[in-house]
Amino acid sequence: MRAAPPAEPPVIALQALRFAWPGQAQDCLNLPAFALAAGEDLFLHGESGSGKSTLLALLAGVLLPHSGAVRLLGQDWNGLSGAQRDRLRVAHIGFIFQQFNLLPYLSVLDNVLLPCRFSALRRQRAVAAGGSAEQQAHSLLRQLDLAPALWTRRAAELSVGQQQRVAAARALIGQPELLIADEPTSALDATRQAGFLELLRAECAASGAALLFVSHDQRLAAGFSRVLSLSTLNQAARELAA
């Protein structure tokens, strides 16, 4: 484990986290420590069923740990109400999922602008960066190789690869400190996977967001500055194996 840089608090940090689903005697996650520094990019490897989604829900404050703490920018999720967690989450975290990230009935541009509609902070930052939220959306879409002709199209009319790039633009608008990508390339073919990854890392670096990239596919790990495996991190899995 590498220690987080001491100057600013890590983007996300967890300590002695234990979590079990209701009705299960055995913990499914037992993580002594984990942290992600500002601007860092991390590949987290996890087989399906290893508790990846549960960990992401805990990091995002959708689930709360039974013991231990998860902190986003130094703020413990545990001390917050549901509505406060919702607000904090959208202000500082952008998400990209496997597929179907977009609302099919909205235009590409409206999809990208969604976080600005629900978070005042994201909107302020987008305005500060681009002059207006729409301007920042335009420049993000352009950087992600989406031609202006596509911007007014309904999201459902785009190819899967284009949709994932729109999702990336939406995750990055308003400069969130953390971008969580959960298998975002699994719906793409191999040649497009590499291109998308490169673009994603470059955009995260440009906006200063830390990238937490989660995948079962270890071949994608090349190029990340740090690679971790959930199975080595998770004490619960080891206890089970022993």
Add this chain to the structure above:
Amino acid sequence: MSALLRLALSSAWNRRMALSLTLLSIMLSALLLLGVAHIRKDVRDSFSASVSGTDLVVGPRGSGLSLMLYTVFHLGDATQNMEWKSYLHLRDHAAVAWALPLSLGDSHRGFPVLATLPEYFQRFHYGDAQSLRVAAGKPFADVFDVTLGAEVARSLGYKPGDKITLTHGSGSALGAEHADKPFTVSGVLAPSGTPVDRTLFISLAGMEAIHLDWQAGAPMPGLSIPAEFVKKFDLTPKTITGVMIGLKSRAHVFAMQREIADYKDEALMGVMPGVALDQLWQVAQLGEQALLLVSIAVAAVGLAGLVATLLAGLDARRRELAILRSVGAGPRSILALLLCEGMLITVLGTLLGWLVLCLGLTLGGPFLQANYGIVTQAFIPAGDELWLLAGMLLAGLLAALVPALRAYRLSLADGLTPRI
């Protein structure tokens, strides 16, 4: 909030096929609910406007309701008659401005025949003191003249100059034809939306003339008096069915009523039309309440359809809800979104129902008046209808709460990734 509303609009538009059917059912429920509420007011108004300007209706003592039924609505049969001299007594009474003798009992092709004075057309008022108007020809003058109500002329295709024969009796107790003494149509009245439209008017002398050679409701065997000779007979009736009276001062109506009840020569009664019509309406009200209940039930079915459609759609929309959660919409926003959608459909459906009703009343108003005598007014919700409208919208809100709460729970449980 406006962002949420726009989101709800685009999402609903995306599912417009499924939702338009729901919208249609809400529209029809609202149309029926408001329509029944409105028409029932108009029916009631038209009903109580069947006669106006008449202070008392006098007839043989008995049921005031049945007296109203046959003197105003020309329905049913009079079981008893009153003496002609009682009419003369009333006519010459100091407090009486005018008195119209009414004689019923014959019919033509199912329409009642009323024998009275030509003065009837000036004295009889309906609605807001409107008087009858002759649309074609002129009122009856001769013994064998007949003036037709608008509906009679329209449905049977008669015009002035046509010859018709009357039938003895009315309703179920139809007797023989007065075939030997045909009547000539002298004129046709303009539609009034009252029972007058369905009535044929002849003179009292005409009524007397066709019964000269009759006795006890049947032609006398071996006796036949040709039409050209009837004027040689005294055609003053001996008995009549009832009398309509207008007083010089309405203040005397109770005193007059008392005096009629105390009339020594014959057992009579005087009925105030307004009071009797209200009593009659009490009977009709039962049906009217039932109609309203049915339309409320239909509205409930429409809203149940809304709940079913939105609930069924939720499972397919779990991904949409998860996406919204991941971009910062809290479960409360999801709840509000679904409420917005439900209310949108209810409000739109109700408005559409109202519009269709207004349109229908405007286009169908003349038809309703001509065929059913219902005078419809432009629809501006007031009183009960406002409550019904508010109730409909409130019920829509409550109905939308069901899928909204389910979406709230789903989005709490699903978090950012729907478990399908």
